[in-house]
Amino acid sequence: MSEMQQIIRLAAKGDGVTTDGLHVRGSLPGDLVDGKAITARGPHHVAPACRHFGTCGGCQLQHADEATLESFVRDRVVNAAQGQGLDIGEVLPTHLSPPAARRRATLHGLRTQQGAVLGFREGGAHRIVDLAECAVIAPELTALVEPLRGFIATHGPKNAVDAQLALANQGVDIGLSNFPLEGLAATEAAIDFAKDHGLARLTIDQGYGGETQWEPEPVTMTLSGVPVPMPSGSFLQATADAEALMIADARAWLDGSRLVADLFSGLGTFAFALRDGRKVLAAEADQAAHLACKAGSVRAEGAVHPLHRDLFRNPLQTSELSRFDAILLDPPRAGAKAQIAEIAASTLSKVVYVSCNPSSWARDAATLVEAGFKLAKLRPIGQFRWSTHVELTSLLVR
Incomplete structure (x- = not known):
């Protein structure tokens, strides 16, 4: 028969830990647990900011208050x-x-029979969480998730693709990897997508390294008052x-x-x-x-x-x-x-x-x-x- 214990701290991967070292997923300091089950929540729980929390691997601690974070x-x-x-x-x-402050993120996309999915991967799995919202990335990036999903649904390959999004001086910079463009029509569609959504740059790697498809003016990032050229995929x-x-x-x-x-x-x-x-x-x-x-x-x-x-x-x-x-x-x-x-x-x-x-x-x-x-x-x-x-x-x- 298991014994009631209290969570005293969080481990490196975000699990709550009891005094004897038991790890309980989703628990926070002050919770009471019986085995792996939380029987009584402590004072540090808050409502998660995103509907995907618990499935999406991008966040592990949305249920924790500021003091716990x-x-x-x-x-x-x-x-x-x-x-x-x-x-x-x-x-x-x-x-x-x-929240909503991250100016760079790498999303994963996959063309499906119903269209496409685009988002972060599930925690501990390869499945992609199809983002309907995101509480961590900047609004300028969030606004492009739905249009980019549509572009992948129409022109994406059968294999999974990676999409690097970053906020530069000129707007959003997108780099797509593992994304062969099949024919002139697909190439023109990529340029139209970039133009219609006001991208600062669109770079596509078709298997031979990134190739810039759209960059109306050189993309830069201002660092302490100095505009510095920003190569695609820059840290x-x-x-x-x-x-x-x-x-x-x-x-x-x-x-x-x-x-x-x-x-x-x-x-x-x-x-x-x-x-x-x-x-x-x-x-x-x-x-x-x-x-x-x-x-x-x-x-x-x-x-x-x-x-x-x-x-x-x-x-x-x-x-x-x-x-x-x-x-x-x-x-x-x-x-x-x-x-x-x-x-x-x-x-x-x-x-x-x-x-x-x-x-x-x-x-x-x-x-x-x-x-x-x-x-x-x-x-x-x-x-x-x-x-x-x-x-x-x-x-x-x-």
């Missing part, structure tokens, strides 16, 4: 640090992005509010540093933000992003110096790093193990580390702490609202 994001970050034995100087207030911080906070933290922490290296710089989100009163090296492996940053740097009056370099295979060496006053890095989810080892061996005394993976960040931060750094500041960021994806900014000094 903040605690979840904070605990993910703090627990990752403590799991590596790191002492935290100051944990700054947790930031949660608001952007998911929400403008989180990006602004990350930049504010970086500027404050790098005050007084005149020569800074921005590693894994992408289009230059941080490099252009840090250019005032500083010289910034912007190192990036992706050639398209590097060239975009290089084009933008012309408008930055020589303050940003782009460098095309694969920091995984060829990290900046200790002798190179030691020339800088400080380093900022924002690596992919895998972290930056090789580059961190070089930073640890250098004479650098200040590192700003932005991360989308608390686990790899904590591993890298531990390496720096072993080399004499201290984790001075740490900010948890919930940029992907209602999901279990957590980000952070941090400052390490020695």
Whole structure:
């Protein structure tokens, strides 16, 4: 016979956990459970914002109130640090992005006998949830779901397609993958679709790489006042509010540093933000992003110096790093193990580390702490609202 237990915390994937480690899906702290069943809800439940919640894999925590969301994001970050034995100087207030703020998303589409489905995949499954609404992506993107579904129904292939949507200066940029256009009529229909819906750009990959079908003017993204060319599929911080906070933290922490290296710089989100009163090296492996940053740097009056370099295979060496006053890095989810080892061996005394993976960040931060750094500041960021994806900014000094 099972025994009534209380949920005390949320696990990394969003399940509630009891004192003896039982995971119960859909539960929240304060709930009473009997086995896997919730027998009494605690005070932290709210009505989900979207009809698809519970099926769609895009959100795991729409049933949780603001206090629970903040605690979840904070605990993910703090627990990752403590799991590596790191002492935290100051944990700054947790930031949660608001609803309908995501300016980029990848949807999945499939042509069917009845038409087409378009949306995110179900949690833990390959089935596509046919979106009727979405509470997380920006309204400009949501408005294109129905027209794009119609285009896929008429001209889509039999196989599943991916649709990358992003909000640029000129409007919505759409990139379709696994989408062969059968004949001239389909190509003309794609151009008409882009024109009729005022797209900034439509790029279609028919199996040979992305080909631009429609781009009435060059697509750009303004980064700290600098219009930067935006290659199709470019990485952007998911929400403008989180990006602004990350930049504010970086500027404050790098005050007084005149020569800074921005590693894994992408289009230059941080490099252009840090250019005032500083010289910034912007190192990036992706050639398209590097060239975009290089084009933008012309408008930055020589303050940003782009460098095309694969920091995984060829990290900046200790002798190179030691020339800088400080380093900022924002690596992919895998972290930056090789580059961190070089930073640890250098004479650098200040590192700003932005991360989308608390686990790899904590591993890298531990390496720096072993080399004499201290984790001075740490900010948890919930940029992907209602999901279990957590980000952070941090400052390490020695």
